[in-house]
Amino acid sequence: MRALTVIAEMGSGGAERVVTDLVEHLVATGHEASVASSGGWRADALAVAGVCTLEVPLRESGPVPLARAVARLRREISARPVDVVHAHNVRATVAAHLATRVGRRVRPPLVTTVHGLADPDYRRAAQVLRVCDAVVAVSDDVADRLVRAGVDESRLHVVENAVPAPVFRPGGSDEVRRELGITATTPVVLCIARLAAPKRVDLLVDAWADVPGATLVLAGDGADRAGLELRAASLGDRVRFLGDRRDVDRLLAAADVVALPSDREGLPMAVLEAMAAGVPVVASAVGGIPQLGADVVELVDGQRPEAFAAAVRRVLEDQDRYRTLATAGREVASQRFSSSRMQSGYALVYEDVQKGRRTS
Incomplete structure (x- = not known):
């Protein structure tokens, strides 16, 4: 053919x-x-x-x-x-x-x-x-x-x-964190998204003052980047703009949580990649994401910064919830996706x- x-x-x-x-x-x-x-x-x-x-x-x-x-x-x-x-x-x-x-x-x-x-x-x-x-x-x-x-x-x-099965590299997390200047004990929340509608990265930036101690890493570029950088200026290096990246697997190795605050989605690859890597996901309850199940993704209803802040804190602070999402996500990714x-x-x-x- x-x-x-x-x-x-x-x-x-x-x-x-x-x-x-x-x-x-x-x-x-x-x-x-x-x-x-x-x-x-x-x-x-x-x-x-x-x-x-x-x-x-x-x-x-x-x-x-x-x-x-x-x-x-x-x-x-x-x-x-x-x-x-x-x-x-x-x-x-x-x-x-x-x-x-x-x-x-x-x-x-x-x-x-x-x-x-x-x-x-x-x-x-x-x-x-x-x-x-x-x-x-x-x-x-x-x-x-x-x-x-x-x-x-x-x-x-x-x-x-x-998504293909993830490639795990020994020591990958430490290497990436050193490159980014982030300590081994700092919680890292990764957002893999185009910096433009409908991804609504502004919701995460606005939420970040209410997620103490964690660093938000934004992998992606787009028309909204300059405005988002201005929006995040008061947060200092707690919000990092990496631009377009081709090493998502390496970034996932260094992430504690992946967040995606979109207005709409089909079935986002960023969510599936995080699941396959065993990284818990916090995401808007839109498109095909809710069909993954509440035991697989921490779903956020409503496009409000405070809702995303609360969801991210819940996953970072509740170790049982964290392990449930990581385990279920990896299993569903390997069996279904x-x-x-x-x-x-x-x-x-x-x-x-x-x-x-x-x-x-």
């Missing part, structure tokens, strides 16, 4: 991590795979590994970048016909649809994965997703929202996100759409 993946960009986000996992698996199992995106460090890494990567202007909005992206994709598909096109989220779906449908009597099936949208965007997305042979939701919550918006259930699949399970799920979707290939 030859598969083409289309995604806006290939940086540090969760969707990009899923794409990398799936593409590497396809290549390892004897298939051909290529990735079209606006680029990013994950695309560079795939290219070094021998995967065909195409640079297309999918990060930019507007009709002109879209037209350029469609033309580039069309040239690629004409030169190297594919058996399936896999788009991630709506903008990539539009580009993939226009590139594969216009003027083609027989066209490759189109699969789209929806990683989570703002509530008002689901209905508009459902209109676009009508062109897809299959739609994949990353959680039951996303699937329910898509159905309510009008997506045909017969074409809808749920394939939950997954393994890479092999996600890869098998997508293999079945690819097989299904190829059997039902339609003509235009």
